[in-house]
Amino acid sequence: MKKNVLVTGGASFIGSHLVDKLVSLEASVTIADDLSTGKMDNLKQSQDKIKFIKTDLEYNSKAEARNIFKDNEVVFHLAADHGGRGYITTHPADVCSSFAVDHHVLEACSDTNVGKVIFSSSACVYPTDLQKDVGSDYKLKESDSDTSNLGSYLSADIEYGWAKLMSEVQMNSFQKQFGLKGCPVRFVTAYGPRENETHAIIALIYKAVEKMDPYEIWGNGQQERDFTYVEDIVDGTILCAEKISDMTPVNLGTGRRYKMVDVAKMIFKILNWEPKNLKFDESKPTGAVSRSLDNARAKKLLGWEPKYDLEQGLQKTIEWYLKTHKIEGSINEKALLENNPN
Ligand SMILES: NC(=O)c1ccc[n+]([C@@H]2O[C@H](COP(=O)([O-])OP(=O)(O)OC[C@H]3O[C@@H](n4cnc5c(N)ncnc54)[C@H](O)[C@@H]3O)[C@@H](O)[C@H]2O)c1
Secondary structure, three states: OOOEEEEEOOOOHHHHHHHHHHHHOOOEEEEEEOOOOOOHHHHHHHHHHEEEEEOOOOOOOHHHHHHHHOOOOEEEEOOOOOOOHHHHHHOHHHHOHHHHHHHHHHHHHHHOOOOEEEEEEEHHHOOHHHOOOOOOOOOEOHHHOOOOOOOOOOOOOHHHHHHHHHHHHHHHHHHHHHOOOEEEEEEOOEEOOOOOOOOHHHHHHHHHHOOOOOEEEEOOOOOEEOOEEHHHHHHHHHHHHHHOOEOOOEEEOOOOOEEHHHHHHHHHHHHOOOOOOEEEEOOOOOOOOEOOEOOHHHHHHHOOOOOOOHHHHHHHHHHHHHHHOOOOOOOOHHHHHOOOOO
16 A cells, blocks of 8 residues: 555544554555544554644635645545444534534545545444344344435434445445545444543443442443454455445444453453442443444455454453553543543
């Protein structure tokens, strides 16, 4: 990937890992981020080899946006007002800023003849009625949300999912009208170093590291997710940029699913600690009951396979958390709900 690339939201959790990988592949990387939740600290590994532009993609002018986007062969668009389930449920209006951000980004890509735009979409673009049974073995297929057929049934998971779905619709319309190339990549429950505590895995690690007892799990603990390690997400995203131009959406997920309560137990085992009591808080937001992605298309079109299983990914994530987290002996509830708690 020896190309000029722009990563919007490049100071984020996933964005910064993508930047590190692109730098290692000798890409010339520019980052556009407003640092609303992204951190320069996430970019430490690559800071001498990148160009950083602090800009708000919701409100910057057309001229400013054109200046940032011009001369890039690939744009990886990750910037979003985003967080884990607690955040997206309690900030529905904030999350809708993506309607504006994504439109501005697609317009800037189109105006400046960017070669391709690769968009961080989500498993939240799928209908939740396909995800309502505990123990289901149904894997969501790209055709379950077919944005190329606007006459088909489309439904999504709360405002965040609808915003991603509408951005996929916008991508298709920019392709139809202006010939824009690229694709949406549907990530599912990414986790790894640099993620914040609004996301389930980091929240579960946080509570265990702080030895919370009774140890609180949101919901009844039976909700199931397809946890995908950040390096696998990054590899698949780069492969999309290399191989897909025609806006075909691609799922990136492992196809396996785990119950939250079992993930908590895996974390206790790695930390060699366990609470005397578990407490299930059913008043907290939990999202879809059972979610996992079919990854046959990613295998076929990209030759992609996830390299990390959950055990390996948790080991690496916990190692990072123990190195960077300052133990306080209590839980800051705000950190579980706000993507920028300070
Ligand atoms: N983390 C996941 O599990 C997951 C799953 C599916 C999809 N995604 C998507 O992947 C992308 C990256 O996820 P993440 O978890 O790394 O996100 P994040 O919340 O860590 O980062 C979002 C980034 O966008 C920047 N940003 C927000 N609004 C901006 C604006 N108006 N202008 C410029 N920059 C702005 C923030 O500063 C931050 O760096 C997001 O689009 C997210 O919706 C993430």
